[in-house]
Amino acid sequence: MSELQDDQSPQFSNTQVDMAQLAQYQHQQGTPLEPKYITANVYLRIITSCILFLIVSVVNWQTFKPVPEDVSNVLDIALIIIACLGVYSVIFGYFSDKAKSYVLRECDISFYSGVIFKKIVIQPLLRLQHIELKRGPIERKLDLATIQVFSAGGAMHTFELPGLQHEQALQLRQFILDHKDVTTHG
Amino acid sequence: MDKWQRVAPIALLYFFFDGLIGSLKIFGYSLVIVAANLDKVMNNKGYILLGIVIILCLILLSSFLQFYFFKYRLKAENIEIHSGIIFKKHLDLPFTRIQNVKLITPAYFRPFSFTSLELDTAGSQKSEAKIVAVSQELANSIKQKILTYQASHTDTENEADSANDIESSQEPSQEIVLNERSLRDLVIHGLTNNRVWIFLAMLAPVADPAIEYIIEMAGELGVDINAIISDPDYPVWQLSLFIISTFITAYIVVMLLSIIGSIIAFYGYTLSKKDNTYIQRSGLLSHHEVVMKLTRLQLIIRKQDWLDVIIKRTNLKFEQLGLFTQGQQPGIRSKIMVPSINDAQCNQLINDAWPDNNLQHAPFERINKRYVFKLISFLVLPFNVLLGVIMVQLNAYVMLPLLTVTFAIGCALAYCRWLRWGYHRDDNYLYIRKGLLGVSYYCFPIQKIQQVKFKQSVFLRRHHLCSVTMVTAASALSIPFIPEGKGWSLVNECLHNVESTKKNWM
Numbered sequence: 001m002s003e004l005q006d007d008q009s010p011q012f013s014n015t016q017v018d019m020a021q022l023a024q025y026q027h028q029q030g031t032p033l034e035p036k037y038i039t040a041n042v043y044l045r046i047i048t049s050c051i052l053f054l055i056v057s058v059v060n061w062q063t064f065k066p067v068p069e070d071v072s073n074v075l076d077i078a079l080i081i082i083a084c085l086g087v088y089s090v091i092f093g094y095f096s097d098k099a100k101s102y103v104l105r106e107c108d109i110s111f112y113s114g115v116i117f118k119k120i121v122i123q124p125l126l127r128l129q130h131i132e133l134k135r136g137p138i139e140r141k142l143d144l145a146t147i148q149v150f151s152a153g154g155a156m157h158t159f160e161l162p163g164l165q166h167e168q169a170l171q172l173r174q175f176i177l178d179h180k181d182v183t184t185h186g
Numbered sequence: 187m188d189k190w191q192r193v194a195p196i197a198l199l200y201f202f203f204d205g206l207i208g209s210l211k212i213f214g215y216s217l218v219i220v221a222a223n224l225d226k227v228m229n230n231k232g233y234i235l236l237g238i239v240i241i242l243c244l245i246l247l248s249s250f251l252q253f254y255f256f257k258y259r260l261k262a263e264n265i266e267i268h269s270g271i272i273f274k275k276h277l278d279l280p281f282t283r284i285q286n287v288k289l290i291t292p293a294y295f296r297p298f299s300f301t302s303l304e305l306d307t308a309g310s311q312k313s314e315a316k317i318v319a320v321s322q323e324l325a326n327s328i329k330q331k332i333l334t335y336q337a338s339h340t341d342t343e344n345e346a347d348s349a350n351d352i353e354s355s356q357e358p359s360q361e362i363v364l365n366e367r368s369l370r371d372l373v374i375h376g377l378t379n380n381r382v383w384i385f386l387a388m389l390a391p392v393a394d395p396a397i398e399y400i401i402e403m404a405g406e407l408g409v410d411i412n413a414i415i416s417d418p419d420y421p422v423w424q425l426s427l428f429i430i431s432t433f434i435t436a437y438i439v440v441m442l443l444s445i446i447g448s449i450i451a452f453y454g455y456t457l458s459k460k461d462n463t464y465i466q467r468s469g470l471l472s473h474h475e476v477v478m479k480l481t482r483l484q485l486i487i488r489k490q491d492w493l494d495v496i497i498k499r500t501n502l503k504f505e506q507l508g509l510f511t512q513g514q515q516p517g518i519r520s521k522i523m524v525p526s527i528n529d530a531q532c533n534q535l536i537n538d539a540w541p542d543n544n545l546q547h548a549p550f551e552r553i554n555k556r557y558v559f560k561l562i563s564f565l566v567l568p569f570n571v572l573l574g575v576i577m578v579q580l581n582a583y584v585m586l587p588l589l590t591v592t593f594a595i596g597c598a599l600a601y602c603r604w605l606r607w608g609y610h611r612d613d614n615y616l617y618i619r620k621g622l623l624g625v626s627y628y629c630f631p632i633q634k635i636q637q638v639k640f641k642q643s644v645f646l647r648r649h650h651l652c653s654v655t656m657v658t659a660a661s662a663l664s665i666p667f668i669p670e671g672k673g674w675s676l677v678n679e680c681l682h683n684v685e686s687t688k689k690n691w692m
Contacts, residue, residue, distance in 0.1 A: 108685065
């Protein structure tokens with residue numbers, strides 16, 4: 001191990017700067033996600049809850065083939081639950097999206113998330129297997145993109161970074177791919 | 187070698203059995219329907235027989251066609267396989283992408299000294315290559331070719347490895363047997379570890395109907411028991427004796443099955459080492475051979491069940507990439523597992539793999555005691571409340587005092603769980619200890635970490651605690667409820683180790 005470090009002494013000093021900053025690391029201010037992404041998510045959640053609510057209420061109150069009394073009672077409760085869950089998901093989702101941020105350092109990328117359960121996932125760029133840019137129809141419309149970084153840790157531990165400007169995501173991907181560790185150890 | 191060639195005609199047997207097992211599985215699922223219409227089935231025996239004959243003929247035909255269309259070609263740097271009757275599959279696999287070479291000999295190949303060669307790739311399950319029915323010598327020569335090619339090509343990337351390789355290639359490479367397991371060891375293994383699942387795996391085609399049958403049986407038995415309980419003529423001691431003897435019989439049967447399972451899985455077990463490669467051979471019915479390069483080793487697990495702790499035996503597991511084990515039999519194929527060895531053997535094997543590790547004498551640090559409260563409030567308490575509600579629902583108020591007993595047991599178990607938790611980090615390795623009644627030790631080199639996670643809930647933040655998860659290619663390991671400061675330094679120092687040494691993880 002020591003000989004390896006000697007070989008790459010400029011590399012070593014590089015990360016030592018990181019070590020010096022360690023005291024601040026946990027208080028580091030991350031880059032928040034795009035505001036566009038957060039608003040779009042709020043609308044999306046409102047729309048899905050409304051559609052769900054609408055479907056159940058149509059079934060409940062349509063007059064073509066009235067549902068039996070006991071089923072109707074269950075549906076009433078279901079409607080209340082859907083409404084509550086919808087409001088909850090919109091409010092909680094907004095705050096959880098607000099809490100998400102990311103930090104790109106020289107050697108790793110971290111993703112901060114969670115309102116009650118804070119979670120920080122740190123992916124060393126050195127361990128990258130491959131990288132994907134994902135864009136759904138809505139993301140394309142809003143010119144957003146999601147970056148997925150795959151490591152050998154498996155599909156369960158894919159590093160995902162949503163809500164980036166498309167241009168910015170492309171740059172980020174290029175930065176990661178051009179990273180010297182990735183190019184030498186790919 | 188670089189011409190297209192077919193496998194030996196004995197492959198017909200393989201394809202036939204493959205097809206047979208496949209159709210048996212389908213039949214297993216439909217067994218319920220058959221059982222439901224048993225009288226109709228019995229009236230049409232002739233048709234059923236005809237159907238079976240037709241199905242067998244179809245399998246035979248398809249196995250012949252599969253054999254006819256299965257061709258492979260071995261080149262200098264890659265292997266190509268053509269297969270498929272209707273949906274043609276063409277696989278071109280460079281040797282460098284092969285992660286693992288396995289020789290699997292099904293029981294019906296044994297008398298003819300044929301075997302099948304399985305090549306694991308880094309990709310998905312689907313792109314796994316299998317050359318069925320090649321002669322033992324040919325399989326070994328192909329394996330050797332792939333391994334030597336890999337040794338000369340992949341290791342140039344890694345200076346440390348190539349240095350080792352040169353060193354070892356100077357002396358004639360010989361297989362050194364590191365460990366063998368006798369029948370007695372396997373019996374002990376069967377007793378201490380539940381190997382019944384090997385039977386369950388064999389029964390998989392008929393599992394669904396079998397489980398239903400068992401439930402039905404239990405239902406009948408339940409009625410029986412009810413009758414006994416409600417009958418005042420039976421004294422209590424007779425009833426309890428009946429229950430105890432049933433329990434003991436069931437336990438003995440399970441133990442016997444487990445021993446047989448252990449012998450089936452590990453008969454003739456040898457673990458040997460050649461250059462930097464571990465080779466595990468075992469199996470009574472089908473021979474399994476697992477080959478693992480030392481550099482691929484990601485995680486070492488020392489696992490002891492509670493019985494193992496008493497008789498001082500250990501199961502040692504060497505794990506490599508966990509990705510490929512999906513959908514396979516758990517734990518037996520691509521991992522190396524040395525069953526029921528004693529402490530000295532275990533330490534010897536661990537030190538052989540990673541000489542600089544200190545698992546044996548690692549001074550483990552305890553996690554925070556609040557972990558016990560978390561277990562009690564999130565697991566023990568809800569379980570007891572649920573139990574209480576069920577008792578009230580059944581009007582079994584007499585049983586309610588029992589709750590104090592179950593609660594006390596739950597709390598004791600939670601405490602045991604906390605007692606087992608421990609972690610330690612030295613310059614190169616991270617050690618984790620956990621367990622409940624048994625105990626497992628995990629050990630992995632810090633430079634093989636793939637990803638780090640830091641978690642903290644509101645509750646944990648108030649007490650300046652956190653959880654840290656280290657993701658390796660084999661699995662993800664968490665250390666819960668450690669002091670915030672220690673968690674951060676663990677995360678930062680591990681990351682620094684990974685990013686500054688830039689060592690290869692494969």
